[in-house]
Amino acid sequence: MIWAGILVGCLGCYLLKVAGLSVPARVLENPKVRRISLLVPVALLVALIAVQTFSEGKDLMIDARLPGVLVAGAAVWRKWPFLVVVGLAAATTACWRLVFPGS
Template sequence: MSELWWAVLLVCAGCYALKLAGLSVPASILEHRHTVRVTALIPVGLLAALVAVQTAAGDREVVHDARLAGVAVAVACLLARVPFLPMLVLAAAATALVRLI
């Protein structure tokens, strides 16, 4: 077998072990109020990290381009409680206008 297949098998075994470890956690820990609060906030942090990386990541450096304008417009729309679809259109239009300029 090639080294790649050994790596794939190792990752599969690691994922299975991680899943098994998660299933073996006692219910008293999972239902603790701190655990519930933290697990409710994890998706928010992951989504924010994804947006930050997709907005400002270049090949090897941080870039400042039209994507930042679109994110800024989207944040402003969120603060103004604009519905999702108009917010998406406004953010895309802002990005397109900055790229046009």
């Protein structure tokens, strides 16, 4: 099952890349296509951030992940490099768990 999902996902991602190099650029001139293409990735990313920060299975919870994600947001806002953003977030969450075990 996991393999099937992985292969379907890989194939889909690859075909989108090929399509980008193959489809005439005119397609993007359609304003609806353009807006969908701009908005969907943004909505997906924000939703992924929210879901991965607040969910534990089917439960919603606030725990040590939230301070890590907030620090990441501040680091991105300060335009710090990618690695620093990820490293600071992980370190913040790890320290939080040390100080507040079980969070």
